Amino acid sequence: MNGHGMTRPPRRIRGAGWLAGLVGGWGLLLAGCAAPLPEADTSPAAEAAFEERTEQLVALDSWRLVARLGLASGEEYWSAQLNWRVQEGQHVLDLSGPMGRGGGRLTLSDNGRALLVTRSGERFQAQDPDTLVARVLGESIPVSGMIYWVRGLLHPEASYQLDIDADGRPLEILQSGWAIEYTEFEEVDGVSMPVAMVLEREEVELRARIGRWQLGPDETW
Template sequence: MAPVFRLWLALPLIALLVACTTIQVEPLPEGMTDQPPANWAARTRSLSQFDHWRLMGKLAVRQPSDSGTAIINHWIQQGEAYDLALSSSFLGMGSTTLKGVPGFIELTLPDGETYRSGDPEALVQAATGWQLPLDNLIWWIRGLPAPGGDFRLLFDASEQLAIIRQAGWEIRYDRWQTFLPDQPSLPARITALKDDKRVRLVVSQWDRHEVTP
């Protein structure tokens, strides 16, 4: 077979390989980088170990069907177990408590009626109309990606975490604050976006929470 003929046969194959290996990379937002700062590994270790806390603040949810706000009377985290107490006049929620671990939740309404489910997000949405990714939020609230899923981290010009993209959500860290002297700065305001839904969480206080016997 003539060399020129072999070359013509190879050209379509080369073009196909080039097309298959071309990866569309989403451009970075202006002023941001996906390269972690030098202290990111140490910071991640410290925040991962910070898994016993109590915080207070405010939660605001906006979605096409309804919107509302709630006071976070407390969010107590002990390892994987959480105890979240909310107060809101929205949709008659009143004082609602959510207790659980990843993959399980117990929700108690103001009238004392209790519901349990192995799908925390679905139960919260059915009871309140709000879509709250609770299992992931336990990590996002500390400025960490949730384990077991793909994610992308974006850092701003001051080398602070600005955005986590994971599970279809974009988590924006609007403000950081030093709440505890022996911990890195912690999120003070977070905005979570997914499609036409927005969840905003403002933290007024972080404290350590001692393990109960």
């Protein structure tokens, strides 16, 4: 299940510096994610379970999640609420106060082009979401990778290293220079979906806590 050209770093204790400084419900929410993880499983049965899960999720062209995000970069910390809707390949991400900078709507077309409209009405466009977000926020947030990682999938166009458990759920993905660690799952329509994860690269750490998933067409929200 491992990709090529990547050397696996040792596992780290994540978030020890900035997490200690958080207060209130958000700090307690993230602290509650630190449950012991299962051991990695390299058996053919585990790999087959991962592939079956991947096929189930890739077949869905509509899904939705609501999450809370926390981004730490150097000595700075920002938080945001995220409502992410996907319908027939088009992604609409509504951010409330993204990283403390006002909020807005990010729309990704099926050809990858990105449009951000801020709450003040400013419009920004780019050929890909990563370039757009870095330009506007001044922070590196891997939106193109998160399209896959948030569902516990591999980006199909990048090399990788992968740890999975006996049920085929991802424990950690190393891809595109990011380490994505999954700390909690829940069953949604018979599929194990991530509800807590940490993404880390160099001095940047992004934590996500997903409060609700919907798989399939948006009929109930």
